[in-house]
Amino acid sequence: MRNIRLKVAYDGTNYHGFQRQHETHGPTIQGTLESVWARLVEEEVTLATAGRTDTGVHASGQVVNFMTQARIPEDKIPKAFNSMLPRDIKILQAECVSDDFNARWSAKWKRYDYQMDNKPIQDVFTRLYACHVPIPLNVALMQEAANLLEGRHNFKTFAAAGGASKTFERTIYRLLVKEDHGLIIVSCVGDGFLYHMVRIIVGTLMDVGKGRIRPQEIPEIIASQERRRAKMIAPAHGLSLVHVNYTEESPFEVFKDLRINDLT
């Protein structure tokens, strides 16, 4: 038995999220990967994943793993897999890891990026990967609010109902807001995320950018632990799982002087 870890990119537009569905709602990333593996080596496997992305959410650095008895060498897996996968899913890397590795539980920190198209008229070329916000957003105010969300907090205010988490303490190591040619990217690095947490944080930052919430209100909004204080959930299609880290590398070191495009 080998434990295989894959790095996966996908355009989530046409998928009903990562997780395989019991009933047929439509294709999922997990279902597609598992069925291609079954066709490839005639073996049924169950994937573990770093982040069970929602319907419409993308990934440029998703990580999954599974145990296999198949003899295909690791370095042949990406090409073999990719030749059978639809064009909107790609295996970027495959490697053999120790038996105790689990894509979800072994993760030390993750990075999600959220893209907003802030041009008055929506850019047709980013429409599938960025949420269109026609009202000009104040990026400086958004960054001021973002700074106040960094650190270890109880993020209950930013957790949607329906999540499985029992604790709400999480650490956000970095929350950066950058503007580039009318595209605003919020980059969020943390040790773990509650249900819809990144999208609720981004929704709140949008409200800050529109002047509806002042950055100074953020500490009180966190402290309230009331979901209703952070109203907006940003739409799914702006979100992408960019990076999952499994090493002891400090996120502070890695993200020191981060320019947003450096990691992607």
Next chain:
Amino acid sequence: MRNIRLKVAYDGTNYHGFQRQHETHGPTIQGTLESVWARLVEEEVTLATAGRTDTGVHASGQVVNFMTQARIPEDKIPKAFNSMLPRDIKILQAECVSDDFNARWSAKWKRYDYQMDNKPIQDVFTRLYACHVPIPLNVALMQEAANLLEGRHNFKTFAAAGGASKTFERTIYRLLVKEDHGLIIVSCVGDGFLYHMVRIIVGTLMDVGKGRIRPQEIPEIIASQERRRAKMIAPAHGLSLVHVNYTEESPFEVFKDLRINDLT
């Protein structure tokens, strides 16, 4: 009667090119724009266009014009149009121009960009807008060849059969090759382009980047005026019409010290 000029962006993926088709091959950009205008103000118009882009080719700065008797103010046109257009076409600007303006004949120069994804495994997020070239391309050699294509030449070598042009003399003011995070962009600014000319030039530059053609061969390939000397037509989906200029502004001045993203 007013002569209305529109600046239009579109994702060409789902269209059979710009030009309205007599038979029904599928939707075209011109057909879609004309039918939305007809529904908007109950008037049939015929668009003139700066560039009749092929099937699958995109535009971020296409220009069209048409004569109209409708009374809708220019500044209301983009919003009214966009609310009825499919999500992959947007009117960016509308203005009233003098009667002798024609989007095609009044153009002084145009800029096309061609995008290549040069990562070993195709990037799912640029797959609709960049041609995937998995072999590493030598960008420095490509730029060396590009420099030799600049200037006024007879471009018959680079004209596909089927074009309507009788003369083959054209001027390329700038032909730049830039690499950014694995994406290679060829930016071509010229006073006019023969049938498939940009895609054949890009195909030739790809061959240079792969080491199949040496930059020093370019002058002879141009001089040969033989189509078979420039074999490859780069696929349509990497190409985009970015800018059309109607002023006396010199392309040399505008493109001096051009950083590729400055104009978009």
